[in-house]
Amino acid sequence: MGTKLPKGFTANGIHSGLKKKRKDLSLFFSSELCEFAALFTKNVVKAAPIIVGEDILERSKGLRAVIVNSGNANCMTGDEGIKDAKRMCSITAKALGVKENEVFVSSTGIIGRRMDLTPVEKGMKDLVGGLSVDGFQLAAEGIMTTDKFMKVATAEFKLNGKKVIISGVTKGAGMVKPEMATMLAYILTDASISKSALLNLLKEVNDETFNAITVDGDMSTNDTVVLLANGKAGNRKIESGDSGYLLFKEHLADVMTRLAKMIVEDGEGASRIMDIKVKGAGTKKEARQVAGAIADSLLLKCAVHGGDPNWGRVAAAAGAAGVDFDPDKMEIALDNVVFFRNAKCIVPSKAKRNKVFKGKEVEITVDLHEGQCDARMWASDMTREYIKINSFYST
Amino acid sequence: MGTKLPKGFTANGIHSGLKKKRKDLSLFFSSELCEFAALFTKNVVKAAPIIVGEDILERSKGLRAVIVNSGNANCMTGDEGIKDAKRMCSITAKALGVKENEVFVSSTGIIGRRMDLTPVEKGMKDLVGGLSVDGFQLAAEGIMTTDKFMKVATAEFKLNGKKVIISGVTKGAGMVKPEMATMLAYILTDASISKSALLNLLKEVNDETFNAITVDGDMSTNDTVVLLANGKAGNRKIESGDSGYLLFKEHLADVMTRLAKMIVEDGEGASRIMDIKVKGAGTKKEARQVAGAIADSLLLKCAVHGGDPNWGRVAAAAGAAGVDFDPDKMEIALDNVVFFRNAKCIVPSKAKRNKVFKGKEVEITVDLHEGQCDARMWASDMTREYIKINSFYST
Numbered sequence: 001m002g003t004k005l006p007k008g009f010t011a012n013g014i015h016s017g018l019k020k021k022r023k024d025l026s027l028f029f030s031s032e033l034c035e036f037a038a039l040f041t042k043n044v045v046k047a048a049p050i051i052v053g054e055d056i057l058e059r060s061k062g063l064r065a066v067i068v069n070s071g072n073a074n075c076m077t078g079d080e081g082i083k084d085a086k087r088m089c090s091i092t093a094k095a096l097g098v099k100e101n102e103v104f105v106s107s108t109g110i111i112g113r114r115m116d117l118t119p120v121e122k123g124m125k126d127l128v129g130g131l132s133v134d135g136f137q138l139a140a141e142g143i144m145t146t147d148k149f150m151k152v153a154t155a156e157f158k159l160n161g162k163k164v165i166i167s168g169v170t171k172g173a174g175m176v177k178p179e180m181a182t183m184l185a186y187i188l189t190d191a192s193i194s195k196s197a198l199l200n201l202l203k204e205v206n207d208e209t210f211n212a213i214t215v216d217g218d219m220s221t222n223d224t225v226v227l228l229a230n231g232k233a234g235n236r237k238i239e240s241g242d243s244g245y246l247l248f249k250e251h252l253a254d255v256m257t258r259l260a261k262m263i264v265e266d267g268e269g270a271s272r273i274m275d276i277k278v279k280g281a282g283t284k285k286e287a288r289q290v291a292g293a294i295a296d297s298l299l300l301k302c303a304v305h306g307g308d309p310n311w312g313r314v315a316a317a318a319g320a321a322g323v324d325f326d327p328d329k330m331e332i333a334l335d336n337v338v339f340f341r342n343a344k345c346i347v348p349s350k351a352k353r354n355k356v357f358k359g360k361e362v363e364i365t366v367d368l369h370e371g372q373c374d375a376r377m378w379a380s381d382m383t384r385e386y387i388k389i390n391s392f393y394s395t
Numbered sequence: 396m397g398t399k400l401p402k403g404f405t406a407n408g409i410h411s412g413l414k415k416k417r418k419d420l421s422l423f424f425s426s427e428l429c430e431f432a433a434l435f436t437k438n439v440v441k442a443a444p445i446i447v448g449e450d451i452l453e454r455s456k457g458l459r460a461v462i463v464n465s466g467n468a469n470c471m472t473g474d475e476g477i478k479d480a481k482r483m484c485s486i487t488a489k490a491l492g493v494k495e496n497e498v499f500v501s502s503t504g505i506i507g508r509r510m511d512l513t514p515v516e517k518g519m520k521d522l523v524g525g526l527s528v529d530g531f532q533l534a535a536e537g538i539m540t541t542d543k544f545m546k547v548a549t550a551e552f553k554l555n556g557k558k559v560i561i562s563g564v565t566k567g568a569g570m571v572k573p574e575m576a577t578m579l580a581y582i583l584t585d586a587s588i589s590k591s592a593l594l595n596l597l598k599e600v601n602d603e604t605f606n607a608i609t610v611d612g613d614m615s616t617n618d619t620v621v622l623l624a625n626g627k628a629g630n631r632k633i634e635s636g637d638s639g640y641l642l643f644k645e646h647l648a649d650v651m652t653r654l655a656k657m658i659v660e661d662g663e664g665a666s667r668i669m670d671i672k673v674k675g676a677g678t679k680k681e682a683r684q685v686a687g688a689i690a691d692s693l694l695l696k697c698a699v700h701g702g703d704p705n706w707g708r709v710a711a712a713a714g715a716a717g718v719d720f721d722p723d724k725m726e727i728a729l730d731n732v733v734f735f736r737n738a739k740c741i742v743p744s745k746a747k748r749n750k751v752f753k754g755k756e757v758e759i760t761v762d763l764h765e766g767q768c769d770a771r772m773w774a775s776d777m778t779r780e781y782i783k784i785n786s787f788y789s790t
Contacts, residue, residue: 042715043711043714043715044714044715044718044719044720044722045710045711045713045714045715045722045725046714046722073707075707075710075711076707076710076722076735076740077740078723078738078739079738110707111705111707111708111710111711112706112707112710112734112735112740113740114740220711221710221711221714298693298781298785299785302781302782302784302785302786303785303786305782305786306785306786308786310506311507312468312470312471312505312506312507313506315440315470315471315506315507315616316438316440316470316506316615316616318440319438319439319440319441319616320437320438320439320440323439324439325439327439327440327441327471328473330440339507340471340507343473343474344473345471345472345507345508345509382782383782383786384779384782384783386693386697386782387697387700387777387778387779387781387782388779389697390693390694390697390698390701391697391698391700391701391703391777391778
């Protein structure tokens with residue numbers, strides 16, 4: 001099911017009235033104070049909750065709750081927007097009986113319109129009253145915008161003989177690119193983890209998961225990933241680099257990879273997922289740069305959508321990445337069929353060729369043969385449906 | 396008409412058989428040896444004609460002719476591709492009775508397939524036989540790929556009492572972004588210009604025209620701009636910085652701006668043109684970077700297509716440009732209606748708002764209020780038609 005909450009956590013999601021019909025307000029709550037780590041968008045235009053969140057990250061000793069609304073991004077709303085974001089924290093804190101700086105806030109939706117806090121105030125009693133160990137799905141629904149399906153994932157494993165649960169929830173679906181897409185993601189765990197280990201874990205895993213996906217190359221103003229650990233599992237506290245760290249990291253990566261791939265799968269209008277593997281780059285950064293250029297090439301995304309094994313567009317995108325390499329050494333394979341190697345095109349049999357780019361998930365492998373560094377990214381293809389969604393999404 | 400050739404130039408375009416039906420082979424010819432300058436794609440994957448062209452640029456004392464084919468890009472074709480490109484020069488040179496390194500070659504079309512030179516050889520006699528002072532349109536047709544209309548522009552003016560003509564021709568239409576889009580452009584003039592002045596002119600004007608347009612953010616492997624000057628106008632030779640230089644530059648900019656805008660207008664599937672003006676950046680480079688990020692934002696391109704004044708997407712795109720600025724100082728206007736200023740959204744009257752993004756050409760102005768540097772770019776919007784064209788363009 002993937003909808004189980006870790007020990008000590010409850011959640012809920014309701015329709016408060018920020019949106020017309022669908023759920024628009026979600027709450028995650030922990031019975032104990034949580035250690036936490038958070039990563040934010042690199043966009044210089046930061047939404048008010050990001051500014052407030054950065055402040056909470058700096059000042060707060062721990063979190064008890066996360067409040068999230070959809071329908072309004074509370075972005076480009078000036079000082080009033082910051083006041084509104086803080087007010088969301090205080091309204092929530094009051095209803096829960098916790099401190100204001102123990103509540104973390106996120107928003108997603110339209111940019112440039114001031115938040116209407118009346119529905120939040122009016123809905124808060126129901127939201128808190130309905131908190132439940134079974135409420136994870138409801139909360140997952142409340143953070144959705146154009147998402148077609150809710151995105152949750154859970155891992156369960158033993159750590160020093162204690163059962164540990166990691167539960168993650170995220171939303172897509174447009175404005176998704178590395179350096180934090182429009183995405184909100186909340187990862188909850190009952191493991192006991194030191195603050196420094198928590199931040200390392202989140203950074204390391206985020207680079208290979210949420211920072212390795214792209215839908216349309218747009219970077220949002222509200223992106224946020226938060227990891228909360230309340231320690232209720234009773235394991236020996238995880239510290240950076242110990243054996244518990246490695247085991248936890250493996251399961252965290254599993255949860256976050258599944259969530260990241262769901263975002264791509266639900267990329268606005270997406271019909272196929274591109275799994276892009278760049279090998280043999282001189283540096284990790286160059287490998288990521290080439291993978292990113294391939295992932296963001298509109299022409300290639302269109303070819304993938306059309307089921308057309310146009311490896312020339314892969315070559316052109318890689319060559320335009322701003323990385324210096326010798327194209328004669330490059331090797332290009334699509335769905336494991338080699339199309340270019342040793343400066344020569346290879347014409348596969350018609351039978352082989354006809355199978356390329358026909359599945360729901362397609363594989364694009366580029367080996368630069370320049371060095372030892374690899375990178376992997378996931379991206380959605382580009383369809384007329386995406387254009388339709390984003391051309392007529394009313395402001 | 397815009398289809399007049401400068402003195403001493405003839406041109407022709409034919410269907411040779413590289414493509415099924417449409418014209419696919421074009422020739423520009425000068426009765427005199429021309430000074431010339433050329434700029435090429437920055438993609439590290441360079442098509443064979445680019446490699447050959449760079450060599451000609453270095454070694455040749457002057458050009459007499461330019462041969463261009465569409466239907467095959469002669470790219471990713473290894474050493475054989477380079478031989479084929481050179482052969483195109485020698486076949487042309489022989490038919491014209493000029494030296495091989497006086498012929499410049501370009502190709503556009505599909506990547507990764509070896510050129511079939513038989514149609515070129517067979518068609519050469521007709522191509523040369525049909526050279527005419529009225530052949531500019533035919534040649535313009537022969538370089539088209541998915542272009543919906545031919546793109547030519549002419550300027551005529553007096554220099555030291557002598558009539559000077561500048562005639563330019565270009566092709567789009569996908570894979571268009573700064574640093575040379577998929578574009579081929581040939582600018583012919585009968586002015587007398589020194590070699591060094593010619594290169595300066597081309598570089599300066601190119602930065603503000605062909606390097607200031609974007610359709611889909613993809614950069615091609617074959618981009619080429621060539622400027623040929625045969626001196627037949629009889630003006631006093633233009634040198635860098637003299638009064639003739641400035642006058643010539645003004646008219647060259649006029650011709651190249653018109654051609655660049657035609658490419659955007661004919662961007663694959665384009666329904667509107669975005670005219671993007673970034674003001675008040677700290678450096679020219681930063682101004683260009685912000686303009687480029689706005690020009691390439693898929694979400695914004697969709698909003699423009701839908702006629703939706705979604706200025707929040709302008710803000711988000713600018714903020715993601717990788718340039719540090721204070722978003723509270725930013726001012727955003729769409730079609731001269733201000734939507735954000737002094738950290739506050741401004742809600743225009745409904746009448747005003749309803750006129751925004753409704754014309755064929757829309758204006759997006761962002762003033763960062765950080766410094767004195769400006770940049771201007773043109774971009775097409777994004778439509779379902781683009782996706783259709785590029786999803787089902789057969790390899």
